[in-house]
Amino acid sequence: MGEVKVIGAITTQFCTRVEWALKLKGVEYEYIEEDVRNKSPTLLKLNPVHKKVPVLVHDDKPIVESLIILEYIDETWKANPLLPQDPYERAIARFWAKFADEKCVWGAWGACKAEGEEKEKAIQCAQESLAFLEKHIEGKKFFGGEEIGFMDLVVGWIPLWLGSMEEAGNMKLLEAEKFPFLHEWAENFIQIPLIKECLPPREKLTNYFQATLNYLRSLANNKP
Ligand SMILES: N[C@@H](CCC(=O)N[C@@H](CS)C(=O)NCC(=O)O)C(=O)O
Structure with a gap:
Protein backbone atom coordinates (compact mmCIF):
# COMPACT_ATOMS: atom_id res chain seq x y z
CA MET A 1 0.00 0.00 0.00
CA TRP A 77 -6.61 0.99 -4.96
CA LYS A 78 -9.21 -1.06 -6.79
CA ALA A 79 -11.68 -1.84 -3.96
CA ASN A 80 -15.01 0.01 -4.14
CA PRO A 81 -14.55 1.60 -7.61
CA LEU A 82 -15.45 5.29 -7.79
CA LEU A 83 -15.63 5.83 -11.54
CA PRO A 84 -17.81 3.61 -13.77
CA GLN A 85 -16.01 0.90 -15.80
CA ASP A 86 -17.53 1.83 -19.15
CA PRO A 87 -15.39 4.45 -21.01
CA TYR A 88 -18.41 6.51 -22.07
CA GLU A 89 -19.87 6.50 -18.55
CA ARG A 90 -16.44 7.48 -17.20
CA ALA A 91 -16.27 10.42 -19.62
CA ILE A 92 -19.74 11.53 -18.54
CA ALA A 93 -18.82 11.30 -14.84
CA ARG A 94 -15.70 13.42 -15.49
CA PHE A 95 -17.75 15.96 -17.41
CA TRP A 96 -20.24 16.43 -14.56
CA ALA A 97 -17.52 16.53 -11.93
CA LYS A 98 -15.76 19.33 -13.81
CA PHE A 99 -19.08 21.12 -14.29
CA ALA A 100 -19.91 20.82 -10.59
CA ASP A 101 -16.53 22.27 -9.54
CA GLU A 102 -16.46 25.03 -12.13
CA LYS A 103 -20.10 26.10 -12.04
CA CYS A 104 -21.74 24.93 -8.81
CA VAL A 105 -18.95 25.56 -6.29
CA TRP A 106 -18.00 28.95 -7.68
CA GLY A 107 -21.63 29.82 -8.45
CA ALA A 108 -22.57 29.21 -4.81
CA TRP A 109 -19.58 31.21 -3.56
CA GLY A 110 -20.45 34.02 -6.01
CA ALA A 111 -23.99 34.16 -4.61
CA CYS A 112 -22.63 34.05 -1.05
CA LYS A 113 -20.36 37.05 -1.74
CA ALA A 114 -22.79 39.12 -3.80
CA GLU A 115 -24.60 42.06 -2.26
CA GLY A 116 -27.36 44.47 -3.26
CA GLU A 117 -28.80 44.19 -6.77
CA GLU A 118 -26.24 41.61 -7.79
CA LYS A 119 -27.40 39.12 -5.16
CA GLU A 120 -30.65 37.99 -6.85
CA LYS A 121 -28.85 37.56 -10.18
CA ALA A 122 -26.07 35.54 -8.56
CA ILE A 123 -28.58 33.32 -6.72
CA GLN A 124 -30.47 32.65 -9.94
CA CYS A 125 -27.26 31.81 -11.76
CA ALA A 126 -26.14 29.38 -9.02
CA GLN A 127 -29.57 27.73 -8.98
CA GLU A 128 -29.46 27.26 -12.75
CA SER A 129 -26.29 25.20 -12.26
CA LEU A 130 -27.75 23.25 -9.33
CA ALA A 131 -30.77 22.41 -11.53
CA PHE A 132 -28.48 20.25 -13.70
CA LEU A 133 -27.47 18.25 -10.61
CA GLU A 134 -31.15 17.91 -9.67
CA LYS A 135 -31.86 16.32 -13.08
CA HIS A 136 -28.83 14.09 -12.69
CA ILE A 137 -29.85 12.65 -9.28
CA GLU A 138 -33.59 12.30 -10.02
CA GLY A 139 -34.74 8.73 -9.37
CA LYS A 140 -31.35 7.56 -8.05
CA LYS A 141 -30.07 6.82 -4.56
CA PHE A 142 -26.58 8.14 -5.29
CA PHE A 143 -25.04 9.88 -8.29
CA GLY A 144 -23.05 6.65 -8.62
CA GLY A 145 -26.26 4.54 -8.67
CA GLU A 146 -26.75 2.15 -5.76
CA GLU A 147 -23.32 2.92 -4.27
CA ILE A 148 -21.42 6.14 -3.57
CA GLY A 149 -19.30 7.04 -6.61
CA PHE A 150 -16.95 9.72 -7.95
CA MET A 151 -19.69 12.32 -8.44
CA ASP A 152 -21.09 11.83 -4.91
CA LEU A 153 -17.68 12.70 -3.47
CA VAL A 154 -17.31 15.67 -5.81
CA VAL A 155 -20.66 17.20 -4.86
CA GLY A 156 -20.34 15.99 -1.27
CA TRP A 157 -19.73 19.62 -0.22
CA ILE A 158 -23.39 20.44 -0.80
CA PRO A 159 -24.93 19.16 2.45
CA LEU A 160 -22.56 20.98 4.80
CA TRP A 161 -20.53 23.59 2.93
CA LEU A 162 -23.49 24.94 0.98
CA GLY A 163 -25.54 25.21 4.18
CA SER A 164 -22.73 27.22 5.80
CA MET A 165 -22.38 29.46 2.75
CA GLU A 166 -26.14 30.04 2.83
CA GLU A 167 -25.92 31.03 6.49
CA ALA A 168 -22.88 33.31 6.08
CA GLY A 169 -24.22 34.82 2.85
CA ASN A 170 -27.76 35.25 4.14
CA MET A 171 -29.43 33.42 1.27
CA LYS A 172 -31.06 30.11 0.32
CA LEU A 173 -29.92 28.16 -2.75
CA LEU A 174 -30.90 24.55 -2.09
CA GLU A 175 -34.62 25.11 -1.64
CA ALA A 176 -36.33 21.77 -0.91
CA GLU A 177 -39.32 22.60 -3.16
CA LYS A 178 -37.10 23.55 -6.10
CA PHE A 179 -34.60 20.73 -5.68
CA PRO A 180 -36.45 17.83 -3.98
CA PHE A 181 -34.14 15.06 -5.26
CA LEU A 182 -30.88 16.89 -4.57
CA HIS A 183 -32.20 17.90 -1.18
CA GLU A 184 -33.06 14.31 -0.29
CA TRP A 185 -29.69 13.05 -1.55
CA ALA A 186 -27.93 15.68 0.59
CA GLU A 187 -29.86 14.66 3.72
CA ASN A 188 -29.03 10.97 3.19
CA PHE A 189 -25.40 11.47 2.17
CA ILE A 190 -24.47 13.41 5.27
CA GLN A 191 -25.85 10.66 7.54
CA ILE A 192 -23.47 7.97 6.22
CA PRO A 193 -21.00 7.31 9.09
CA LEU A 194 -17.87 7.27 6.87
CA ILE A 195 -18.94 10.60 5.34
CA LYS A 196 -19.91 12.15 8.65
CA GLU A 197 -16.64 11.35 10.40
CA CYS A 198 -14.56 13.57 8.07
CA LEU A 199 -16.80 16.63 8.29
CA PRO A 200 -15.63 19.78 10.06
CA PRO A 201 -17.97 21.28 12.70
CA ARG A 202 -20.60 23.39 10.93
CA GLU A 203 -20.01 26.38 13.19
CA LYS A 204 -16.31 26.43 12.31
CA LEU A 205 -17.17 26.43 8.63
CA THR A 206 -19.78 29.18 8.89
CA ASN A 207 -17.32 31.32 10.88
CA TYR A 208 -14.69 30.69 8.23
CA PHE A 209 -17.00 31.84 5.42
CA GLN A 210 -18.12 34.82 7.47
CA ALA A 211 -14.52 35.85 8.20
CA THR A 212 -13.60 35.47 4.52
CA LEU A 213 -16.58 37.61 3.49
CA ASN A 214 -15.67 40.27 6.06
CA TYR A 215 -12.08 40.30 4.83
CA LEU A 216 -13.10 40.62 1.14
CA ARG A 217 -15.58 43.39 1.95
CA SER A 218 -13.01 45.30 4.00
CA LEU A 219 -10.61 45.13 1.03
CA ALA A 220 -13.33 46.38 -1.34
CA ASN A 221 -14.28 49.24 1.02
CA ASN A 222 -10.67 50.39 1.36
CA LYS A 223 -10.08 50.62 -2.40
CA PRO A 224 -8.93 54.10 -3.44
N1 LIG B 1 -8.88 22.94 -8.00
C1 LIG B 1 -8.28 22.70 -6.72
C2 LIG B 1 -8.81 23.70 -5.72
C3 LIG B 1 -8.08 23.60 -4.39
C4 LIG B 1 -8.26 24.89 -3.59
O1 LIG B 1 -8.87 25.86 -4.05
N2 LIG B 1 -7.67 24.90 -2.40
C5 LIG B 1 -7.73 26.10 -1.58
C6 LIG B 1 -8.38 25.80 -0.27
S1 LIG B 1 -10.12 25.91 -0.50
C7 LIG B 1 -6.33 26.59 -1.29
O2 LIG B 1 -5.42 25.82 -1.05
N3 LIG B 1 -6.17 27.92 -1.30
C8 LIG B 1 -4.94 28.55 -1.02
C9 LIG B 1 -4.69 29.66 -2.00
O3 LIG B 1 -5.49 29.86 -2.93
O4 LIG B 1 -3.71 30.37 -1.84
C10 LIG B 1 -8.55 21.26 -6.28
O5 LIG B 1 -9.57 20.72 -6.70
O6 LIG B 1 -7.71 20.68 -5.57
Whole structure:
Protein backbone atom coordinates (compact mmCIF):
# COMPACT_ATOMS: atom_id res chain seq x y z
CA MET A 1 0.00 0.00 0.00
CA GLY A 2 2.93 2.35 0.73
CA GLU A 3 2.97 5.48 2.82
CA VAL A 4 0.05 7.82 2.21
CA LYS A 5 -0.25 11.39 3.47
CA VAL A 6 -2.88 14.05 2.85
CA ILE A 7 -1.92 17.67 3.24
CA GLY A 8 -5.16 19.52 3.73
CA ALA A 9 -7.12 22.21 5.51
CA ILE A 10 -10.11 21.38 7.66
CA THR A 11 -12.43 23.96 6.11
CA THR A 12 -11.74 22.83 2.56
CA GLN A 13 -14.17 20.54 0.80
CA PHE A 14 -11.56 19.73 -1.86
CA CYS A 15 -9.58 17.98 0.91
CA THR A 16 -12.52 16.21 2.51
CA ARG A 17 -13.40 14.50 -0.78
CA VAL A 18 -9.88 13.03 -0.86
CA GLU A 19 -10.22 11.71 2.69
CA TRP A 20 -13.62 10.20 1.82
CA ALA A 21 -12.10 8.40 -1.18
CA LEU A 22 -9.25 6.96 0.90
CA LYS A 23 -11.64 5.80 3.61
CA LEU A 24 -13.97 4.19 1.04
CA LYS A 25 -10.97 2.29 -0.31
CA GLY A 26 -9.81 1.30 3.17
CA VAL A 27 -6.46 3.08 2.73
CA GLU A 28 -4.73 4.27 5.89
CA TYR A 29 -3.22 7.72 5.70
CA GLU A 30 -1.65 10.44 7.78
CA TYR A 31 -3.49 13.77 7.69
CA ILE A 32 -1.38 16.93 7.95
CA GLU A 33 -3.21 20.22 8.52
CA GLU A 34 -1.86 23.15 6.50
CA ASP A 35 -2.36 26.84 7.29
CA VAL A 36 -3.25 28.17 3.82
CA ARG A 37 -2.86 31.77 5.03
CA ASN A 38 0.74 31.04 6.05
CA LYS A 39 1.86 28.30 3.69
CA SER A 40 4.53 25.87 4.82
CA PRO A 41 7.73 25.27 2.82
CA THR A 42 6.52 21.66 2.43
CA LEU A 43 3.33 22.75 0.62
CA LEU A 44 5.27 25.16 -1.61
CA LYS A 45 7.70 22.38 -2.50
CA LEU A 46 5.01 19.76 -3.16
CA ASN A 47 2.61 22.01 -5.08
CA PRO A 48 4.84 24.75 -6.54
CA VAL A 49 2.44 25.55 -9.39
CA HIS A 50 -0.87 26.20 -7.60
CA LYS A 51 0.38 26.27 -3.97
CA LYS A 52 -2.98 24.84 -2.87
CA VAL A 53 -4.32 21.99 -0.78
CA PRO A 54 -5.08 19.14 -1.04
CA VAL A 55 -1.85 17.34 -1.85
CA LEU A 56 -1.77 13.56 -1.73
CA VAL A 57 1.69 12.16 -1.09
CA HIS A 58 2.05 8.48 -1.97
CA ASP A 59 5.48 7.00 -1.27
CA ASP A 60 7.00 10.51 -1.37
CA LYS A 61 5.37 11.32 -4.75
CA PRO A 62 3.01 14.32 -4.68
CA ILE A 63 -0.28 14.42 -6.61
CA VAL A 64 -2.29 17.64 -6.70
CA GLU A 65 -5.74 18.85 -7.81
CA SER A 66 -8.50 16.97 -6.02
CA LEU A 67 -10.25 15.54 -9.12
CA ILE A 68 -6.93 14.16 -10.35
CA ILE A 69 -6.20 12.82 -6.85
CA LEU A 70 -9.58 11.00 -6.81
CA GLU A 71 -8.77 9.35 -10.14
CA TYR A 72 -5.31 8.39 -8.89
CA ILE A 73 -6.80 6.83 -5.77
CA ASP A 74 -9.36 4.94 -7.88
CA GLU A 75 -6.68 3.58 -10.21
CA THR A 76 -4.25 2.68 -7.43
CA TRP A 77 -6.61 0.99 -4.96
CA LYS A 78 -9.21 -1.06 -6.79
CA ALA A 79 -11.68 -1.84 -3.96
CA ASN A 80 -15.01 0.01 -4.14
CA PRO A 81 -14.55 1.60 -7.61
CA LEU A 82 -15.45 5.29 -7.79
CA LEU A 83 -15.63 5.83 -11.54
CA PRO A 84 -17.81 3.61 -13.77
CA GLN A 85 -16.01 0.90 -15.80
CA ASP A 86 -17.53 1.83 -19.15
CA PRO A 87 -15.39 4.45 -21.01
CA TYR A 88 -18.41 6.51 -22.07
CA GLU A 89 -19.87 6.50 -18.55
CA ARG A 90 -16.44 7.48 -17.20
CA ALA A 91 -16.27 10.42 -19.62
CA ILE A 92 -19.74 11.53 -18.54
CA ALA A 93 -18.82 11.30 -14.84
CA ARG A 94 -15.70 13.42 -15.49
CA PHE A 95 -17.75 15.96 -17.41
CA TRP A 96 -20.24 16.43 -14.56
CA ALA A 97 -17.52 16.53 -11.93
CA LYS A 98 -15.76 19.33 -13.81
CA PHE A 99 -19.08 21.12 -14.29
CA ALA A 100 -19.91 20.82 -10.59
CA ASP A 101 -16.53 22.27 -9.54
CA GLU A 102 -16.46 25.03 -12.13
CA LYS A 103 -20.10 26.10 -12.04
CA CYS A 104 -21.74 24.93 -8.81
CA VAL A 105 -18.95 25.56 -6.29
CA TRP A 106 -18.00 28.95 -7.68
CA GLY A 107 -21.63 29.82 -8.45
CA ALA A 108 -22.57 29.21 -4.81
CA TRP A 109 -19.58 31.21 -3.56
CA GLY A 110 -20.45 34.02 -6.01
CA ALA A 111 -23.99 34.16 -4.61
CA CYS A 112 -22.63 34.05 -1.05
CA LYS A 113 -20.36 37.05 -1.74
CA ALA A 114 -22.79 39.12 -3.80
CA GLU A 115 -24.60 42.06 -2.26
CA GLY A 116 -27.36 44.47 -3.26
CA GLU A 117 -28.80 44.19 -6.77
CA GLU A 118 -26.24 41.61 -7.79
CA LYS A 119 -27.40 39.12 -5.16
CA GLU A 120 -30.65 37.99 -6.85
CA LYS A 121 -28.85 37.56 -10.18
CA ALA A 122 -26.07 35.54 -8.56
CA ILE A 123 -28.58 33.32 -6.72
CA GLN A 124 -30.47 32.65 -9.94
CA CYS A 125 -27.26 31.81 -11.76
CA ALA A 126 -26.14 29.38 -9.02
CA GLN A 127 -29.57 27.73 -8.98
CA GLU A 128 -29.46 27.26 -12.75
CA SER A 129 -26.29 25.20 -12.26
CA LEU A 130 -27.75 23.25 -9.33
CA ALA A 131 -30.77 22.41 -11.53
CA PHE A 132 -28.48 20.25 -13.70
CA LEU A 133 -27.47 18.25 -10.61
CA GLU A 134 -31.15 17.91 -9.67
CA LYS A 135 -31.86 16.32 -13.08
CA HIS A 136 -28.83 14.09 -12.69
CA ILE A 137 -29.85 12.65 -9.28
CA GLU A 138 -33.59 12.30 -10.02
CA GLY A 139 -34.74 8.73 -9.37
CA LYS A 140 -31.35 7.56 -8.05
CA LYS A 141 -30.07 6.82 -4.56
CA PHE A 142 -26.58 8.14 -5.29
CA PHE A 143 -25.04 9.88 -8.29
CA GLY A 144 -23.05 6.65 -8.62
CA GLY A 145 -26.26 4.54 -8.67
CA GLU A 146 -26.75 2.15 -5.76
CA GLU A 147 -23.32 2.92 -4.27
CA ILE A 148 -21.42 6.14 -3.57
CA GLY A 149 -19.30 7.04 -6.61
CA PHE A 150 -16.95 9.72 -7.95
CA MET A 151 -19.69 12.32 -8.44
CA ASP A 152 -21.09 11.83 -4.91
CA LEU A 153 -17.68 12.70 -3.47
CA VAL A 154 -17.31 15.67 -5.81
CA VAL A 155 -20.66 17.20 -4.86
CA GLY A 156 -20.34 15.99 -1.27
CA TRP A 157 -19.73 19.62 -0.22
CA ILE A 158 -23.39 20.44 -0.80
CA PRO A 159 -24.93 19.16 2.45
CA LEU A 160 -22.56 20.98 4.80
CA TRP A 161 -20.53 23.59 2.93
CA LEU A 162 -23.49 24.94 0.98
CA GLY A 163 -25.54 25.21 4.18
CA SER A 164 -22.73 27.22 5.80
CA MET A 165 -22.38 29.46 2.75
CA GLU A 166 -26.14 30.04 2.83
CA GLU A 167 -25.92 31.03 6.49
CA ALA A 168 -22.88 33.31 6.08
CA GLY A 169 -24.22 34.82 2.85
CA ASN A 170 -27.76 35.25 4.14
CA MET A 171 -29.43 33.42 1.27
CA LYS A 172 -31.06 30.11 0.32
CA LEU A 173 -29.92 28.16 -2.75
CA LEU A 174 -30.90 24.55 -2.09
CA GLU A 175 -34.62 25.11 -1.64
CA ALA A 176 -36.33 21.77 -0.91
CA GLU A 177 -39.32 22.60 -3.16
CA LYS A 178 -37.10 23.55 -6.10
CA PHE A 179 -34.60 20.73 -5.68
CA PRO A 180 -36.45 17.83 -3.98
CA PHE A 181 -34.14 15.06 -5.26
CA LEU A 182 -30.88 16.89 -4.57
CA HIS A 183 -32.20 17.90 -1.18
CA GLU A 184 -33.06 14.31 -0.29
CA TRP A 185 -29.69 13.05 -1.55
CA ALA A 186 -27.93 15.68 0.59
CA GLU A 187 -29.86 14.66 3.72
CA ASN A 188 -29.03 10.97 3.19
CA PHE A 189 -25.40 11.47 2.17
CA ILE A 190 -24.47 13.41 5.27
CA GLN A 191 -25.85 10.66 7.54
CA ILE A 192 -23.47 7.97 6.22
CA PRO A 193 -21.00 7.31 9.09
CA LEU A 194 -17.87 7.27 6.87
CA ILE A 195 -18.94 10.60 5.34
CA LYS A 196 -19.91 12.15 8.65
CA GLU A 197 -16.64 11.35 10.40
CA CYS A 198 -14.56 13.57 8.07
CA LEU A 199 -16.80 16.63 8.29
CA PRO A 200 -15.63 19.78 10.06
CA PRO A 201 -17.97 21.28 12.70
CA ARG A 202 -20.60 23.39 10.93
CA GLU A 203 -20.01 26.38 13.19
CA LYS A 204 -16.31 26.43 12.31
CA LEU A 205 -17.17 26.43 8.63
CA THR A 206 -19.78 29.18 8.89
CA ASN A 207 -17.32 31.32 10.88
CA TYR A 208 -14.69 30.69 8.23
CA PHE A 209 -17.00 31.84 5.42
CA GLN A 210 -18.12 34.82 7.47
CA ALA A 211 -14.52 35.85 8.20
CA THR A 212 -13.60 35.47 4.52
CA LEU A 213 -16.58 37.61 3.49
CA ASN A 214 -15.67 40.27 6.06
CA TYR A 215 -12.08 40.30 4.83
CA LEU A 216 -13.10 40.62 1.14
CA ARG A 217 -15.58 43.39 1.95
CA SER A 218 -13.01 45.30 4.00
CA LEU A 219 -10.61 45.13 1.03
CA ALA A 220 -13.33 46.38 -1.34
CA ASN A 221 -14.28 49.24 1.02
CA ASN A 222 -10.67 50.39 1.36
CA LYS A 223 -10.08 50.62 -2.40
CA PRO A 224 -8.93 54.10 -3.44
N1 LIG B 1 -8.88 22.94 -8.00
C1 LIG B 1 -8.28 22.70 -6.72
C2 LIG B 1 -8.81 23.70 -5.72
C3 LIG B 1 -8.08 23.60 -4.39
C4 LIG B 1 -8.26 24.89 -3.59
O1 LIG B 1 -8.87 25.86 -4.05
N2 LIG B 1 -7.67 24.90 -2.40
C5 LIG B 1 -7.73 26.10 -1.58
C6 LIG B 1 -8.38 25.80 -0.27
S1 LIG B 1 -10.12 25.91 -0.50
C7 LIG B 1 -6.33 26.59 -1.29
O2 LIG B 1 -5.42 25.82 -1.05
N3 LIG B 1 -6.17 27.92 -1.30
C8 LIG B 1 -4.94 28.55 -1.02
C9 LIG B 1 -4.69 29.66 -2.00
O3 LIG B 1 -5.49 29.86 -2.93
O4 LIG B 1 -3.71 30.37 -1.84
C10 LIG B 1 -8.55 21.26 -6.28
O5 LIG B 1 -9.57 20.72 -6.70
O6 LIG B 1 -7.71 20.68 -5.57
